[in-house]
Amino acid sequence: GSFEVKYQEPFEDKGKIGWRNAQGIEPEKFNWCVFTFPANEVDIHGAFLCSKDIPVEEIKNPILRKSNGHQGTRMVTAFYGDYLDKPDNVNHSVDAFEIPNKSDVKELSNGLFGEESRVYLDDIKEQANIQLKSIYKEIEQAQENAERKVMSLAKQLGISHHIAVSVKKSVKLTDDDDSIVKSLHIEEAKYVASKSNEARKVIEQLNHMDPTSPTYQSDLEEKSSELSALVDAQNKEELSKYVVRRELVANLLDRVLNQKLAVQTEPLPDGKKRRDKEGFIHDLIFKRKSDGNLNDLWILDEEFVHFDGCSDVPLNEIQSESGEFLLKDIPEEEIAKLQLKITKRPDIFIYASEGKCVLIEFKAPDVTLTDYMHQTPNYCTLIANYSVHKIEKFYCYLIGESYSKIDVPAEYEETVNGSWLREKIRIIHPETRERIAWAQQEIIKLSDIAARAHRRNKSFAAKLGIDDLMDGNNE
Structure with a gap:
């Protein structure tokens, strides 16, 4: 395949440097080709900017970084073109490009305006990444499926959302359910161990508390707040669901006793x-x-x-x-x-x-x-x-x-x-x-x-700040 990148020129924009397409200059054309290998023959999926048939710089891409083979193959993509082959655009050892990034331009100068407009390296990479999204579409979809599987298994196991997100970042396409579950439990164990150490430090401080002290209640409330802060928002959300579900059960019992369920009054078969x-x-x-x-x-x-x-x-x-x-x-x-x-x-x-x-x-x-x-x-x-x-x-x-x-x-x-x-x-x-x-x-x-049951649930709900919601359940 192929794509084009336009020449850009800088200009002053309210005291800052802006960019616009250079007029009268044809865009540079770049090509790409994909090589497919058995997964055991190359280390990773990869994509490279090449000069004179030599890979010079790897293009970082989220899909390529996470994928470790798909359906038994790995792919390597080469981007090339006359602009990358120009002697002025690559060093003598052909291991680094001399093409500047837009971020390298810190200020405008007379010398810069005297030079020709450029195709900048970050624009080339941006367009190359657009191509990669299409080239690796199947792998991206497989990666998304693997990530959805992580979130689904975490939900089934009752594992917190933030732990699942952490595992999702490193899931491999070849990971089956067992390996994902193992990764979730390992990550959860690390998290719990860290929180347990923090909690233990708070609890050790109880040795220094005095129930006869005038400040005992406020001191206890402070320690309670410290421990509560170690409970992440996801777990608090799960606790809220737990309490709300219980209130729904109590509410259903009320309705059964008062003959308010439709199934209690509809005609018998x-x-x-x-x-x-x-x-x-x-x-x-x-x-x-x-x-x-x-x-x-x-x-x-x-x-x-x-x-x-x-x-x-x-x-x-x-x-x-x-x-x-x-x-x-x-x-x-x-x-x-x-x-x-x-x-x-x-x-x-x-x-x-x-x-x-x-x-x-x-x-x-x-x-x-x-x-x-x-x-x-x-x-x-x-x-x-x-x-x-x-x-x-x-x-x-x-x-x-x-x-x-x-x-x-x-x-x-x-x-x-x-x-x-x-x-x-x-x-x-x-x-x-x-x-x-x-x-x-x-x-x-x-x-x-x-x-x-309503009294117990209302007490918990008040602590969780969902008592208004509970009142709505009782209507």
Whole structure:
């Protein structure tokens, strides 16, 4: 291919040097050609200004600098022309051009105006780079695809935007997903190590703080600000998304209770007689027939989201993360004799810790909770008697919206949150009638759960400065 570069002449422009096309002089013509090599035969893609068939000066280009081979080949581009071959424009050893750049012209002089106008080296390079953009278009597109892959993988992994940008600058066309992920984690580790060192210095200063000092609160606030400054803006943005998502869940719960979701009021399909009212609540908080990888149990207790759990799975099919079943094998005759209901499905079962578990039952808003007070204790009795590993403490929750205080047994005490709690329910062996475990059960209204979630979310939102946005979510 070929291109032209016009002659330029300087002129005075408001006390500075300006540039304009020289009149009456034909532009200089330059040519280019591309040599393609197997990738293992040359070190890098490259482009060079040549004089008398010798590469004199490499042209720096972002595409060429980052690319390390594309589809098994590398390309070398040569730019050449009569202007570059002129003896006055290249030194005797043919390893540097004598053509000035526009930036070399610092002031106007009589001598300069007496000389012919020039084609300047920076104009030649500028036009050469325009050609390179077309020549290496396929490589540029491949590079852009690789960079997009970096950003996409970083987003999937929850890695900060600024770390992804850093890795994007050095990604190679030959990098696969595994190598990109490795680079992202390495860069993140470097960043975290640096921030951790800074944080450690701040925390070490706590040794010099005095809680009895009049300035204690202001000193603590100062240290808090120093540590907070180490949390980058991207992570603060992610935290905001986290809080906003939680508020949306609480807001959805309000709408379910108030029958405001379109799916709750639209006509039922043919053949369907009633709505799955409990299902709206259940799937909102913990999708049925799923494991614990994604749930919104934080709305009940923050700790629950970190435990191993399952939803709507038969008792005899519940397994731990290691694949071990909850219940041991029970002889058929014993199942028949004691009428054991081993296929019953707790709404939610959680392995809390060794010897402890959590059972949660949801009821539709129009169902009377006190009619089901024995459901979770019955599950506890079966589990305590036939679990593979001994479970001695059960935490049970009966959650709905409708009940009357007059129906709540005397053993239940009202909590500070307005729920009802019975702390000690005896779980017994069916034959000896001896206690083998303890259970506690709490009766909670869904509306109270939603109200508490809104309070927590609003507190976080105020700290993040997004409380106005949260108020908009509640409309």
